[in-house]
Amino acid sequence: MQFLSFVVLAALTLAHTAHGATLLDKRQQVVSAHGTTTEPVDGSTITPGSTFPFHYSDVNFCESGYSPIHIYLSTSAPTAVDVTTSGGLVDGSFDFDFGNFLIPNFGLPAMSMPPPPPGTLSAPTLDGVADGTELFLTVVETFLSCPPDGHTEFGFETTTVTYA
Structure with a gap:
């Protein structure tokens, strides 16, 4: 028994x-909700080894205290299928990883690990990528503690830049 x-x-x-x-x-x-990369503007040129302005306005879809984002650069446009359950892109779908950042919302203080996104990013030198190539600057935003049960969702947004 x-x-x-x-x-x-x-x-x-x-x-x-x-x-x-x-x-x-x-x-x-x-989900279809996502923030917006306001700098660089779509179609901007980035030069290897130099800095370029960066600003991402998060949408904070689930109204969390902090919005984690992950920034990538790739030679082909990522799709929703490339987003992992940890808030990144799958290996092989990007050429350069700028890292993880945390946007404070509602006037909360910035954290140090991960830090808030910088105002500029350094353009990498990408082997085998010719001048004039269109690249895709992608931001994956993680929406934490979504109602009604505290689950996690993701949004992603891609801006095109020219490599020169």
């Missing part, structure tokens, strides 16, 4: 875990 109880309990636990994982996976999704 104890063995049967154990089997029933194990089956119920497994069913609950599988059901919960399915709900979680559905909740970790890319």
Whole structure:
């Protein structure tokens, strides 16, 4: 009898875990909401080894205290399928990773790890990329503690720049 109880309990636990994982996976999704890269403007030129202005206005879709963002540069435009459940892009979908940053909302203080996004970024030298190539500056924004159950969602936005 104890063995049967154990089997029933194990089956119920497994069913609950599988059901919960399915709900979680559905909740970790890319939504159409996203912030806006206001600098550089679409079509700007960036020069390897120099800095260029950067500013991203987050949308704070789920009204969190802080908005994590991750910034990338790539030779082909990433898609929603490239966004991972950790708020980044999958390896191979980008050529350069500028890093993770944290935007404070509602007047909260900036954190040091990760820091707020800088006002400028340094353009990398990309091997094999010719002058005049169109690149894609992508920001993945993580929406934390989304209603009604505190799940996480993601938005992403891409701005084109010319490599010269």
